[in-house]
Amino acid sequence: MNKNKLKGIVVALKANFLIVEIDYKDFKDNSLDQFPGKIRLLCTRRSKLDYQGLFINVGDIVCVESIDYKNKKAVISEVEPRKSFLKRPAVANITLVAICISVDEPLIDMEQTNRFLLTAECANIKPLIILTKIDLITKNKLESYVNKLKSWGYDCIPVSIHNSKGIDLLIERFRKTKLTVLAGPSGVGKTSLINHLIPTVSLSTSSVSKKLKRGTHTTRHVELFAIGNGSLLADTPGFNRPEIVCEPTDFAFLFPEFRMQLAKSRCKFRNCLHRDEPGCVIDKDLERYPFYRESLEEMINSPLPYQGG
Numbered sequence: 001m002n003k004n005k006l007k008g009i010v011v012a013l014k015a016n017f018l019i020v021e022i023d024y025k026d027f028k029d030n031s032l033d034q035f036p037g038k039i040r041l042l043c044t045r046r047s048k049l050d051y052q053g054l055f056i057n058v059g060d061i062v063c064v065e066s067i068d069y070k071n072k073k074a075v076i077s078e079v080e081p082r083k084s085f086l087k088r089p090a091v092a093n094i095t096l097v098a099i100c101i102s103v104d105e106p107l108i109d110m111e112q113t114n115r116f117l118l119t120a121e122c123a124n125i126k127p128l129i130i131l132t133k134i135d136l137i138t139k140n141k142l143e144s145y146v147n148k149l150k151s152w153g154y155d156c157i158p159v160s161i162h163n164s165k166g167i168d169l170l171i172e173r174f175r176k177t178k179l180t181v182l183a184g185p186s187g188v189g190k191t192s193l194i195n196h197l198i199p200t201v202s203l204s205t206s207s208v209s210k211k212l213k214r215g216t217h218t219t220r221h222v223e224l225f226a227i228g229n230g231s232l233l234a235d236t237p238g239f240n241r242p243e244i245v246c247e248p249t250d251f252a253f254l255f256p257e258f259r260m261q262l263a264k265s266r267c268k269f270r271n272c273l274h275r276d277e278p279g280c281v282i283d284k285d286l287e288r289y290p291f292y293r294e295s296l297e298e299m300i301n302s303p304l305p306y307q308g309g
């Protein structure tokens with residue numbers, strides 16, 4: 001790639017501009033020696049991208065050209081195909097959805113937790129559960145939550161920003177992942193968690209993004225923060241009822257514990273909905289079976305694509 005054309009990742013959308021982060025090693029300007037690792041550029045996009053109907057989102061990998069090194073500005077000329085796309089919040093190329101669920105204040109709502117988990121599975125993105133505010137409950141109670149989520153087939157990291165439990169483990173996990181998005185209902189502590197981790201973050205943002213962030217940074221926008229090791233982390237505005245849009249015959253495959261059974265043996269009918277069909281291999285005693293069944297009926301009886309109730 002030549003000097004005047006670089007590859008980067010869109011880390012924020014601001015009005016008509018996009019902020020693109022590029023590797024400092026690609027940024028050939030010796031006057032900027034003090035910048036570590038990454039640099040953020042204020043970008044517009046070539047109008048041909050608009051004609052092609054290409055909407056650029058946070059997380060998109062793009063090529064920038066016409067780089068103005070002094071003012072840290074550039075123009076986006078190309079967008080790479082996406083590896084994954086989460087619709088709500090709209091973020092491309094996510095490699096991990098970290099679903100934050102507080103063990104208390106607000107209390108865990110298992111149906112809502114399921115909705116977040118299934119939405120991630122639906123977008124084909126691996127979910128991780130972060131159990132937050134664990135300083136509010138006993139060790140035994142926590143253990144019962146962790147065991148339950150593990151039995152459903154999920155990875156789970158319990159944390160508290162009050163006593164810092166689990167924080168190091170979480171940072172380590174985020175640094176191993178290219179792009180993590182924090183999801184979950186409002187009030188569970190997503191923004192607090194990011195703020196707890198942010199001292200590292202503010203070190204690596206450029207003066208451009210700092211200038212833009214001042215006074216305009218609201219949780220309505222998704223913004224990717226550097227968390228070290230080239231990894232990015234995004235806070236998202238809380239929303240409480242994520243949509244699950246899926247074909248009834250695919251629904252069971254969104255549940256890890258159902259997938260396990262279906263990988264071991266096959267139902268007699270290829271289009272089995274795992275209700276009362278003969279030769280069905282799904283164990284009806286699984287803890288989430290009633291939830292599966294109810295959601296399935298809702299899905300089948302709804303004339304529109306299932307929107308999660």
Ligand SMILES: Nc1nc2c(ncn2[C@@H]2O[C@H](COP(=O)(O)OP(=O)(O)O)[C@@H](O)[C@H]2O)c(=O)[nH]1
Pocket residue numbers: 132133134135136159160161162185186187188189190191192193238
């Ligand atoms: N006890 C306790 N409270 C927390 C913890 N983390 C966040 N909170 C509180 O939870 C409330 C909501 O947090 P916030 O970050 O705004 O949640 P968000 O809506 O998910 O971004 C705030 O009052 C925080 O002080 C924690 O680890 N322990």
Ligand SMILES: [Mg+2]
Pocket residue numbers: 190191192219236237238
């Ligand atoms: Mg928040």
Ligand SMILES: [Zn+2]
Pocket residue numbers: 267272273274275277279280281282
């Ligand atoms: Zn079946």
